[in-house]
Amino acid sequence: MSDPVQPSARFSDDDGTPARKRPGPGQRRLQILQTLATMLEQPGAERVTTAGLAAKIGVSEAALYRHFASKAQMFEGLIDFVDQSVLGLIRQVTDREPAGPLQAGRIVALLFQFAEKNPGMSRVMNGEALVLEHERLQERINLLFDKIEAQLRQSLKGTESSAPAANAAATADAKVTASLLVAFMQGRLQRFARSGFKRLPSEHLQAVLERVL
16 A cells, blocks of 8 residues: 655644744745735635735735735735645655546545645635636636646546447546536535635545545
């Protein structure tokens, strides 16, 4: 049995508070993103404003814009983290697990673990934090889920058969199941955020996967 793959570490600081000593330019940029992620973790939080973000850090709004050209660019920084983390987890699974339903189920489980470890990021992944922001941000999240769905199709399709009809049937079945799994993930992430992060995405996950896969 392969070694278990661990989800990425939290993006925000463990205690949810920014560092107190004056950070350098690179550290300040990271601090801004960590603070934004922390603000997104607050249940029922309203739309994050640059004024609120600056106040939370203890700097002026102008100081924020010395590191990011816009608030959309700040969210892009969070999406970069989500994208790199999620695709990195998928690569770890596909490198260690053989193709098949177990591999697909492992991918779903690890993505939910990532969301539970980074609740603010689940609001980015489900698009809730991107409402009224630049449309390209939602497009990037849509592209991420397209990549996840493509990998799930590949995982579920498994190995090629010598019979063309069998390959066609496996491809069609994998396409439908992968689409269902992605819709399930998106729904669970939305419920997680709307419940104030109380209803975990991984709730009864094994039972669900057994029925779907």
